[in-house]
Amino acid sequence: MLFVFSIFVLTIVGLIRFQSRPAYVFGITLLLLYSGSFVTSAQLVASVANEGLLTLILLMLCSLALEKTRLLRIVATLIIKESYTATWLRLFGFTVLSSAFLNNTAVVSTMLAPIRNNPHHAASKLLLPLSYAAILGGTLTLVGTSTNLIVNSLAIEAGLPALAFFDFTLVGMCVVLACGFTLFLLCPWLPEHEVEVEDVKQYLIDTKVQQGSSLIGKSIDQNGLRHLESLFLVEILRDDQLLSPVAPTEVIRVHDRLIFSGDVAKVMQLNHFDGLSLFAHENGLPLDNLTEVIVRPESMLLNKTLKNAGFRAVFDAAVVAIKRDGEPVSGKLGDANIQAGDNLVLAVGDDFKHRKNINKNFIILSGVEPDIMLSGHKEWLVVLGFFGTILLSAIGLVPLFKGLVLLFGVLLLTGCLNSSEVIRRLPTNLWVIISSALLLSHALTNSGIMLYLGHINSFFEHGLSPLWALIIVYLLTWCLTELVTNNAAAALLFPIAFGLASSLDANPMAFVMAVAFGASASFISPYGYQTNLMVFNAGHYQLKDFIKIGLPISLVYGVVAISAIIAVFGL
Incomplete structure (x- = not known):
């Protein structure tokens, strides 16, 4: 028992010491427990293949396909208004509702660019509310955040009934309304930082x-x-007139040349705008096979334009984007004079790799894998399929796990997802963390530590009341989620909470909810929750900004969450 307890304590210490590598800490914990025979092989297999854990993995993979649709981007364009209050309310409402059903990391990621590029408000006035709204929205449903699904899998493992889709909703609505109102009152204290100007020396x-x-x-x-x-x-290039910088009120005309700067891997977003063609499209080449090259000093292309050089016929390729480190490239790609050292991204045809003149003219760097965006019937399939699966689960017609397995299979078969992107985006770190935490809870039970909690309670003169036990569980989970991560906090504190509930003969559901809501209460630290870390860098915040706004939110959240848990579930 002492050795298992030591591993438990060392795991917490390791998570605090190595905050950026929780998967490694949990992986070592798993190896120690299994090598020391503190858990059985059957328990190891059951932890790795836990249904709740697999449900979370499938939900995250299916949401990848949703990220490739225009749904979130279209909604994002409707949020930013000239009035800060109108923008804030729209942003908060949209983010809360979206995060209740979608991966909140994807929601925040989608909104980062519109907020940073908006001409009306400082990004730092909106990005922190964006992250907090995503956290709050995640508390509304079973699928709203990974911590809820983790707690559900731990509850099933402990012999409790599976949590229903809307078991979190009443308590979640209370914290959303209370914390949303508090956050709105705190808006004047949000910092107003300047956003760095985009680097025009990126690919054009x-x-x-x-x-x-x-x-x-x-x-x-x-x-x-x-x-x-x-x-x-x-x-914008219009009738040989160059408009730069481009005002947000500038009206688009037919035959306008729109010149974008940025990450060429995101070029597939432009396919969502009908009637907007790329230079590669004009040359009859698709964008799903991109190659990055550098023009050699001895290239035949030097001081020629792409049109004059007959680029398409000579190389069976078309230029998608160009970057020149010495000076910015402006205007149409077809009219740009090629220079030695230019970086070109090419959409290549089937014959490109067989042409003998490629190595004479280019240094081939690597393939560029564009973020493929969906359109047409595939886009509708993803949107309707995803929300249909969530709806069928919410009303109890189809179990969430079964629905996600079927949806995932359909997405693979129809090409909405491919095996390479699934392997690349597979959340292996999360898989290791949760399965190791499940195994640790088995080890704590096997060693008798859960029973020992009951003996500890007897040392109190009148016994520890369920109310104080609930408060202690919530505070411990909250502190741990600020120190490490929300998923680790939920996984580590659940067995302690369940053991306390059993020893006090209290309602275990109240303690389950205390862990779930405590693990989502990351408002003070930018490192405790992934969305906080995303806006921390994008908004140029400092730690004091999170403390100034997050501390009052945390206090309101804690009081409302505990009160609502007691009112809804009882002790």
Whole structure:
């Protein structure tokens, strides 16, 4: 028993000491427990293949397909308004509702670019409320945050009934309303930091507005062209006139050349705008096979334009984007004079690799894997399939695990997801953390530590009341989630909470909820929750900003959460 307890304590110490590597800490814990025979092989297998854990993994993988649709981006364009209050309310409401059903990391990631590029408000005035709203929204449903699914899997493992989809909703609504109101009152104290200007020496991407495009007659802002992820509209070429910088009120006209700067891997976003073609499209090549090259000093292309050089015919390739470190490239790609050392991203044809002139003209760096975006029937399949699965689970017609297995299979078969991106985005670290924590709870039970909690309670003169035990469990979980991560806090404190509830003959559901809501109460530290870390860097915040705004939110959250748990579930 002492050795298992020592491993438990050392795991917490390791998580605090190595905050950026929780998977390694939990992995060592798993190896120690199994090698020391403190758990059985059957318990190890059951922990790794736990249904609740697999449900979480499937939910995250299926949400990858949703990220490839235009749904979140379209909604994002409707949020930013000239009025700060209107923008804040729209942002908070959208983020809370979205995070209740979607991966809140994906929601925050989608909103980062629109907020940073908006012309009306400082990004630092909106990014922290964005993260807090995502955290609060995640408390509303079973699938709202990974911690709820972790707690559900731990509850099933402990012999409790599985948590229903809306078991969290009443308590979650209380904390959303109370903390949302508090956050709104604290808005004047949010910092107002300048956002760094985009580096125009990134890749430049040339696009053309075709006849009949829905972009024509609408402003840049109305079309959502300032709300793209990692792409920034730097100039418009119109009738040999160059417009730069581009005002958000500038109205798009037919045949305008829109020049974007940014990450070429995000170029597939532009496919969502009908009637907007890329230079590669004009040359009849798709964008799903990109290659990055550098122009050699002895290249035949030097001081020639792409059009004059007959680039498409000579190399069976078309230039998607160009970057020149010495000076910025401006205007249409086809009219740019190629220089030695230019970085080009090429959409290549089937014959590209067989051409003998490639190595004479280019140094091939690597393939560029673009973020593939979905459109047409595949986009509808993903959106309807995802929300249909969630709806069927919510009303109890199809278990969430079964629905996600079927949806995942359909997404793979239809090409909405492919095996390479699934392998690349598989949340292996989360898998290791949760399965190791499940195994640790088995070890604590096997060693008799859970029974020992009952003996500790007898040392109190009148016994520890369920109310104080609930408060202690919540505070311990809250402190741990601020020190380490929300998932680790939930996994480590659950067996302690369940053991206390059993020894006090209290309602275990109240203690389960105390762990779930305590693990989601990360408002003070930028490192305790992933969305906090995302906005911490994007908004140029300091730790004092999180403390100043997050401490009052945490206090309100704690009081409301504990009160609502007692009112809804009882002790």
